[in-house]
Amino acid sequence: xxxxxxxxxxxxxxxVGLLGGGASGASAQQASGTRYRPVTxxxxxxxxxxxxxDTGVRVPGFQLAERAVSNAEFLRFVKxxxxxxxxxxxxxxxxxxxxxHWESDTVLGVATVASAPVVHVSWFAAQAYxxxxxxxxxxTAEWELAASRFVRSVGPTPERLQTFLLGxxxxxxxxxxxxKTPASDEGIVGLHGGPWEWVDDFNSVVTxxxxxxDGTPDDGLFCAGGAALTADPGNFAAFMRYAVRGSLRGSYAxxxxxxxxxRDASPPSGRSPQ
Amino acid sequence: MHRSSSTPVAWHRTPAVALTLGLxxxxxxxxxxxxxxxxxxxxxxxxxxxxxLQVAYAPAVPxxxxxxxxxxxxxxxxxxxxxxxxxxxxxxxFWTFGGSVxxxxxxxxxxxxxxxxxxxxxxxxxxHNIDLHAVTGPGGGAASSLTAPGHxxxxxxxxxxxxxxxxxxxxxxxxxxxxxxxxxxxLVEPKEGLTPVDxxxxxxxxxxxxxxxxxxxxxxxxxxxxxxxEDPEYVVFNGSVGALAGENALQAKVGETVRMFVGxxxxxxxxxxxxxxxxxxRVHTEGGSIANQRDVQTTLVPAGGSAIVDMRLxxxxxxxxxxxxxxxxxxxxxxxMLRVDGDANAVVYSGKQNDVVYLPEGGAVQAMPRVAAxxxxxxxxxxxxxxxxxxxxxxxxxxxxxxxxEGTAGxxxxxxxxxxLMANKDRAIGVVLHGLSGEVTVNGQKFNGVMPSLGxxxxxxxxxxxxxxxxxxxxxxxxxxxxDVARVRAAGSGGH
Numbered sequence: 001x002x003x004x005x006x007x008x009x010x011x012x013x014x015x016v017g018l019l020g021g022g023a024s025g026a027s028a029q030q031a032s033g034t035r036y037r038p039v040t041x042x043x044x045x046x047x048x049x050x051x052x053x054d055t056g057v058r059v060p061g062f063q064l065a066e067r068a069v070s071n072a073e074f075l076r077f078v079k080x081x082x083x084x085x086x087x088x089x090x091x092x093x094x095x096x097x098x099x100x101h102w103e104s105d106t107v108l109g110v111a112t113v114a115s116a117p118v119v120h121v122s123w124f125a126a127q128a129y130x131x132x133x134x135x136x137x138x139x140t141a142e143w144e145l146a147a148s149r150f151v152r153s154v155g156p157t158p159e160r161l162q163t164f165l166l167g168x169x170x171x172x173x174x175x176x177x178x179x180k181t182p183a184s185d186e187g188i189v190g191l192h193g194g195p196w197e198w199v200d201d202f203n204s205v206v207t208x209x210x211x212x213x214d215g216t217p218d219d220g221l222f223c224a225g226g227a228a229l230t231a232d233p234g235n236f237a238a239f240m241r242y243a244v245r246g247s248l249r250g251s252y253a254x255x256x257x258x259x260x261x262x263r264d265a266s267p268p269s270g271r272s273p274q
Numbered sequence: 275m276h277r278s279s280s281t282p283v284a285w286h287r288t289p290a291v292a293l294t295l296g297l298x299x300x301x302x303x304x305x306x307x308x309x310x311x312x313x314x315x316x317x318x319x320x321x322x323x324x325x326x327l328q329v330a331y332a333p334a335v336p337x338x339x340x341x342x343x344x345x346x347x348x349x350x351x352x353x354x355x356x357x358x359x360x361x362x363x364x365x366x367x368f369w370t371f372g373g374s375v376x377x378x379x380x381x382x383x384x385x386x387x388x389x390x391x392x393x394x395x396x397x398x399x400x401x402h403n404i405d406l407h408a409v410t411g412p413g414g415g416a417a418s419s420l421t422a423p424g425h426x427x428x429x430x431x432x433x434x435x436x437x438x439x440x441x442x443x444x445x446x447x448x449x450x451x452x453x454x455x456x457x458x459x460x461l462v463e464p465k466e467g468l469t470p471v472d473x474x475x476x477x478x479x480x481x482x483x484x485x486x487x488x489x490x491x492x493x494x495x496x497x498x499x500x501x502x503x504e505d506p507e508y509v510v511f512n513g514s515v516g517a518l519a520g521e522n523a524l525q526a527k528v529g530e531t532v533r534m535f536v537g538x539x540x541x542x543x544x545x546x547x548x549x550x551x552x553x554x555x556r557v558h559t560e561g562g563s564i565a566n567q568r569d570v571q572t573t574l575v576p577a578g579g580s581a582i583v584d585m586r587l588x589x590x591x592x593x594x595x596x597x598x599x600x601x602x603x604x605x606x607x608x609x610x611m612l613r614v615d616g617d618a619n620a621v622v623y624s625g626k627q628n629d630v631v632y633l634p635e636g637g638a639v640q641a642m643p644r645v646a647a648x649x650x651x652x653x654x655x656x657x658x659x660x661x662x663x664x665x666x667x668x669x670x671x672x673x674x675x676x677x678x679x680e681g682t683a684g685x686x687x688x689x690x691x692x693x694x695l696m697a698n699k700d701r702a703i704g705v706v707l708h709g710l711s712g713e714v715t716v717n718g719q720k721f722n723g724v725m726p727s728l729g730x731x732x733x734x735x736x737x738x739x740x741x742x743x744x745x746x747x748x749x750x751x752x753x754x755x756x757x758d759v760a761r762v763r764a765a766g767s768g769g770h
Contacts, residue, residue, distance in 0.1 A: 163498070166498060167495040196399075240400065240450075243401055243446045246420065247425075248422055249422075252422055254422060255396050255423065256397075256398070256399050256423055
């Protein structure tokens, strides 16, 4: 599984170079500003993990985009980087569902809401977009940390959040509208209730698809699935998110999956974010 | 996904076909037991014939397999998340195989090769996979079939052991994927086939854990706490309340032999499957390949398990399918119907021959157990007395006389504006203390039933009568006191 991760990263870098994007690629200056919200440091208990301290893993503070990347924003990206347009992207970087909800390579069409989160994007495309914007995708731990903070809008206990999430996840198909779901305590919109979101290391949790306890840890990586290996077998909402991530490959472009940008708390100088 | 074109009528096998299969069964009986035989022994060395598997949706069953040699079967099964009816006025977002709960029934033959394609609809929110209990291999296929929305997975297995098997989704959290409706049945026929019958039905029990109480209207979300405590609001056959009742009842005729392929998706409860008024002539306990039991009243169907039951129908009427854990049937929905048409057979069952009054010696009235101890009783102030009376009424009286005291025409006399009640206070006390049987006239209507002695304490009798005599349009000027009740009790039940 180690090889899966590194192969994905290498392939992603290669594709970004090949297809354009990245900080040194076509100009990102036209892109409108993304509003970031600080997420303060905290602890996340990795979901599939034996042998980690009960306190979990400390996640340093970082910044996360207030909203997921929209169709309009992604349209600017593919216009500036034609290699990422629907008809030109190689199958290895995005499956046939890539941007299929758009009318054409560079036209959203009447059926697509420009301000809605872009879906039908592969992990490779999301990576390329993030580099083009001088940003990155959040890690699983960062995303989970940000998505756990709903005390003000949902309730003070994890159980309240879980009940809220199960109700939200239970809605059929893609009908959930992010703007109608509560923002996190730190002002981040659409973490729950909208499309699922890519994370940088989505394939660091590899579910075998067999969810009931086969999970023999694989070379120190936590092979998934097994309830016996989870930190909290009652956390159904987390099971669902990890099952989604575990079912993905980097080229998948699902209609229920988008992404948002992240960056470090103190962005390195010389690469000022847009 | 292909819906079977079979209809219940179409499966009524003609005598000619039944006879042919019967001969084949006899011939096969001489072959070795399936457990000691290599199911792949007759696999051809070259390519096998390829067929697209025809599936059927409950209560329909795919037609019996007439093929006597192995084949390669291609199955396409779609996972889809759909909002559908769970009960009247109640909707639920089901996660399904093939858009229905239970998923379609698959029928293959021991020794067949099955090429399985699991297609997850692009609108799905969740990844899904499939664990077929008929598969020999890791996860029963689940390890090879985790499928993201808008994707398709393929794996191939050999159907080795004959029997009736559950399939279900096993994606984390597995309990929730099953609780939301992801299960169905796959029958692996023995090479020699099953004993022929006239009709076959597909019945699958399962339970649902909704946030709202049973009957609460609207779209109901899944309730994890209730699932953890194994305390469902709904227990149903074939995916919804009433799926096998009323005009959806199973149909058959007198003289036919009927087989039910019974599955239990769970996720938690074990079913005590019973058909009221029938006896299972043959049972494949736990869905095994042989009919190992005869003459069974109720058979256990484990969660994630099955049973095959055969019954010959001798008498017309409606037979009720239940989980004999009986509150599930009458209060949570686990109730189906088999309607049998044909001529009556008075030798087997006479029907009701007579109905007479039964008066055992020592009084007709049954007594319920005494509950309260007289030593603690005392007169209560008016407000407290009436409040207690309301509680006693709701707990003991309202079931028959109704919450508003209106009674039920022809069965339970009204207490509202009741001339009988108000005419004689002591008589009313006596009725509550000792019960009442025989004909009475209340507000001009005749009633002839039995009210049991309720075993109430003197305080509760005083309270409930004070309440009833000052409510429901009754205008008593006085309350009933503890002393009144004690006096009537001391006088005994001779007056009634």
